[in-house]
Amino acid sequence: MNYIGKILPVDGYSVALNGNLPVDYTKALTHLYQPLLGIKAIMLYQTLLHEIEFQREESTIQTHHTLMNYLNIPLDEIYEARLKLEGIGLLKTFEHETSEKTIYHYALQCPFSPHAFFQDAMLTQLLSHHIGKAKFNMIRSAYVDRMANAHPIGQNVTASFSDVFDTIIPEMGVQSLDQTTENTGPELEAIDFLWLEQMLKSRMIPYKRVLTAENKRVMTQMLQLYGLAQYELEKCVLWALTDENYLDVEEFKEACHDAFKTSKKQATIQLVPKTPTKAAPVDNSAPQTKEEQLIRELENISPKQLLEDLSSGNHASEQDLKVIREIMTTQGLPSPVMNVLIHYVLLQSNMKLSKAYLEKIASHWSRANLKTAREAMMFAKQEKERYRSSTEKQTTSKYYKKRTSTEVIPDWFKDRKQTPTAKQSESSVDLEKEKAEIENLLKQYASSNKK
CATH class of the missing domain: 1.10.8 (Helicase, Ruva Protein; domain 3)
Known part of the structure; x- marks a missing residue:
């Protein structure tokens, strides 16, 4: 699934914890939650959990680039891990827009203790399907059956609250005992x-x-x-x-x-x-031109789908997807703008996806703050027209401007050019003279024979 561009490296975040962590929460995260969510989601949870200590000392807002350095994974994978934590009930996210950037407030929810985890029917069933019955029974016996056997045998004679204390309004005292927000599992x-x-x-x-x-x-x-x-x-x-x-x-x-x-x-x-x-486009009117059809298509498909369409349905290579992912996350280009960029670069470079060429144009488009495929396409046309006009002016001034020669040509060079013509004229005169002499000789010879 394409999560590129959902959050940007410059977006800030803060972390808070709702409730108190159970004593054996690390065991629950490792053996119970990790098979369901994967290691990246658990790494993100624990990283955010320990970030709280730094935020108590520093009032500055961290950026998501910090999480990328901590976890050593791309931002789209961090976003995917965040969604998994939200879906399972371990994280609540609140978005706050400022004039400078977007800030996300991450409210961590306490995980179930191992004993409470097995009281949740849905999580129990999911874990059984993920790790198999044999491993599931082993973990359940280790966490649940052992605790059940740890209870002492005998009659419970523990004194209750009302046996020991007396208050004016006992209901308030009872209500104040349960003020901690607890995790209720997946929403x-x-x-x-x-x-x-x-x-x-x-x-x-x-x-x-x-x-x-x-x-x-x-x-x-x-x-x-x-x-x-x-x-x-x-x-x-x-x-x-x-x-x-x-x-x-x-x-x-x-x-x-x-x-x-x-x-x-x-x-x-x-x-x-x-x-x-995929949601249907809001605009129900059919596009009138081929350009409108292309713009609508680039607005709705992912960069991966675009590459596969341009390669006649073949799978997009991992190298191309990695290049596109890095450029989108570093430059913060929306998916429609990235689609136009890919299409433009492929047309300009004989269907080759050059990383250096992509990065050069992406940084320019990022500074131009392009948001839609239409804006990106119009901007590309304007830049191409500006480049063409500049090139034509340079070509005209270089090749079509009349050049005045100031070189001095010697007389012998001029005579050398004229020499072949003079010789040719002289040879033609000699030939005519020879013809005339031959004719005179023939006439003389004919008259002598008659005599």
């Missing part, structure tokens, strides 16, 4: 359970017993994870109901997984970046 789209409530009522099933807050959360997660239809979710709910009309959560999760395997036999469960659907 999912809310769904309407009214249709499910009506289905349970029609079957004389107490819907309040089934549609509890916890059960709704699990249903939302499974619906998002497996992409089930409404009728499939209904079947799973009915399958997992106990004799007392309570929802068996483990049975429900297994039923959702079986429904997924039945309906999508060729699919697999993996946490992968979502491919956005």
Whole structure:
């Protein structure tokens, strides 16, 4: 997926942490979150986490170029890692526009502790699919079963708060104990359970017993994870109901997984970046000229697609994509402007993508602050026309201006030029004279024979 140009190296950022980190958060990041997100996202999270200490001492805003140096990866990969952290619920991003640049405020969310991670149905299922059942059971037994066995045996005789303390308004004291913002896992789209409530009522099933807050959360997660239809979710709910009309959560999760395997036999469960659907152009009017068609096409496709289209559908080389990625990230060119630049350079250099030529023009266009494909195309035409006019003026003054010769030509050089003509005229005179003499001799010879 193309993330080039989403953020720029000069864009600033600040970091804050919501809540308190669990004691064993590093174990959760390494063994539980890393298989789902990848190493780059975990590296970004930990780097931002430790950046908080520097921001307490310095009031200056860091730029994303700092993150590129810390992580040693391009800016588009940093943006992709940021999206993964946001999707899984480990990061919230707030954008602030200033007159000079854009500043992003990154609010880190505390990861689940290993024990709390396994209480989340969606994350548990995802981890099982990513690392396999055997490894999943081993990690779960290490983190969950060991903690369960660590509880002491016997009757709990611990004194409660009300047994020990007495306050005027005890409710305030109780409320003040839970002020920390906790991570609630991935943010999912809310769904309407009214249709499910009506289905349970029609079957004389107490819907309040089934549609509890916890059960709704699990249903939302499974619906998002497996992409089930409404009728499939209904079947799973009915399958997992106990004799007392309570929802068996483990049975429900297994039923959702079986429904997924039945309906999508060729699919697999993996946490992968979502491919956005290309939005239709807002302007519904059809372009009138070929130039308008080209501009609209350059506005909507990616540089990778442009290279593949110009090479008759062949895959774009990694070297060309790397050159384009570096130029876009360093010069901050939008994707439509980069498309025009690629098209222009290929036409000017016999379909060769020269890095030096690209960088030279990209730096010029970056200073011109071009934003759209139309602006870039008009600017390229103006520059080409200016260059052509300048070249024609130089050519005219060099080759068509009348030159006055001040050289002195000697007489012998002039005579040498005239000598062949004089000799030629003299030879022609001698030839005529010889002809006349021969004719006279012939006449004399004829008269003598008659006598």
